[in-house]
Amino acid sequence: MNIIEKILKSHSVDNLKSVSPGDIVTVSVDRAIIVDMAALHPEFVNNPPIKPFDPDKIAIIFDHFVPPPNIEIANRVNKLRKLAKIWGLKDFYDVGRGGISHVFSGESGWILPGSIIANTDSHTVATGAFNAIGRGLGTPEMMGIIATGKTWFIAGETVNVRFINGLKKGASAKDVFFKMAEIIGDIPNMNIEFSGTGIKTLNMDERSSISTMCAELSAEFAVFPFDDILKEYLEGIGIKNYNPVYPDNDAEYYKTYEIDLDNVEPMVALPDKIINNVRPVTELGKVEINLAVVGSCANGRLSDLRDVSEVLKNKKINKNVRLIVTPASMKVYEEAIRLGYIDNIIKAGGMVTNPTCGACLGGHMGVSSDGDVVISSTTRNFKGRMGSPKSRIYLGSARTVALSAVNGYITGDENE
Template sequence: MRDFSKKYGIENYFEVGRGGVCHQLMIEKGFVAPGRLIVGADSHTCSYGALGAFSTGIGSTEAAAVMAIGKLWLKVPDSIKISVKGNLDNYVYGKDIILHVIGDIGVEGALYQSMEYYGDTIERLTLSDRISISNMAIEAGGKAGIIPPDEKVFDYLKGRVKGNYTPVYSDNDAYYIKELNYDAKDIPPTVAKPFLPSNTAPASEVDVEIDQAYLGSCTNGRIEDLRIGAEILKGKKINPNVRMIVVPATKEVFDQALREGLIDIFEKADCFVCGPTCGACLGGYMGILADGERCVATTNRNFIGRMGHKNSEVYLANPAVVTASAIEGRIVDPREVL
């Protein structure tokens, strides 16, 4: 990639030590903005819907065509309207909302459909939590996961965004193929058990021993996620039978965590902190699982062999569940132990 970038004069190449996980980097560097159509050769490109973009993953062949001619054929998807209203309980975040929805509709419940999120609960979420929701649209089969952009998005983009943008919103009389309504008080800290993101249960009902806790990824590797983990870990140690790996999504996130003293908290709690990488999430390195090992992770997929050995198990959860479980040595509901 380095040679390719040099050969063709591509300026936006981010060498190791200057970048990080692509989906977080795209947002930080101002490439993402409301009203834009963005495609990428990774299925979690749908993350950018949190800023009001229509973004979706494509294959390598399509990516080559886009880079060569700047054009792509897309079938316009049907839309699902998802409304969440009310106040979330303590230790319940955007990750729980999307796991709850996927648990309800299944991994094909939004197949090639645009998932649009509304309601006062969504409006109160941080941008980080919204990204977690949009990030996992593909886990329901969705083509995109879009949240209408508001002042939180506009404020974030000030001084950051590249170029101009024009927000796009659904018409007041827009047609939806399906409408789903949820009460926030009915959403607990949620865990997706092996081997599908739809195999969900309240964290309080899982209660399995773990070997590894993983805090990071394009789903939950932002500074807000690290703050949640550090707040829980401060003055504590992780369980001696557990290894906890903390992976800031980008250099910017890592540097900010360093400035805020979060890295020091993780180190003193016996966590292993590494630089930005997608490594363990896709079973590559830096935390892959051995035969029979179990991991609770803030990642987005828990298929057979996803993070290592085919006999290992991955449980998906929010940063608070992951961190509290690392302390206890088993998957727990943070509300019951903190």
């Protein structure tokens, strides 16, 4: 069995002896995470489960509408505050106390190797960076999990993505994902398992960025192996007890892809979709922009803000560009302040917001207008995703966004 099949087997409530593609597996859930978007679903907030299966395994995190952009949402999220009290949750993180759920949950030590995470957000595949599996689930399914602690998955086929060598200066984990989108394409109902010597060159931020973005390939799960880099990260946040999962020597994969990280260059996704729609920046031509956004669960991490800070130090944003930078968590924000990253961004003419998903989903804190040409490190670029359907959204790494903000057009080359 591969890693994903072994995790499903270990959590099977039926004590299955093995798991193979096509099996329907009912599993116990290690952690259920509810984000503030659930407040928009009346079936959840008006008729929630009376009693959670285990209050210590449930968290509510405000991240999408932080702070609420209008009266209606402000009133709706109040119902989640009341629900947290009724359920007796110790893990309730209101405005200014947490961050984007996928980032904050990793910082908090909730995602352990071998675990299964349920979350109401679609990018929960991010858990794979921690040698765990997780899925974004709709509110009706999450209500069942809160009541029972169980859910079910269909075990899908798994493709193996083997990384070799390491990234060159200027290339990023986001560019690795774009290369995956180029060669793998859309794989609905399938999983990804990473392997290869190149993995040891990727830190936890980079792994998290890649696994998060695999939601855009329609992958169910996208899992990294356990290794010394993950072990060191967990020890650094005080976590020592967990059960890492390794693939069997005879694990079977639907297909294997090899990506030489040394050949990865800065890339962008062109407007309206990602699959079969990515290009190296060098082939793009001169695309002028007027809105640049750095943030999201994929690329609002400390290393992303470091890259932005390094590009912007002692420089100014182009006069025709608005730059909005959103740290992914309060911990990231505080550390970026301490290291001087925020100061460099502000002095260059950028605006730094509180941690939120706001700009990524077109909710607030960076909504695009008619005619805007956007370069963003966020996760999706379908028409209207970040605001106006009449805006055009290019996706790139945080570094590419920062370079573009300085030059006024999309570029991945510091020397342009």
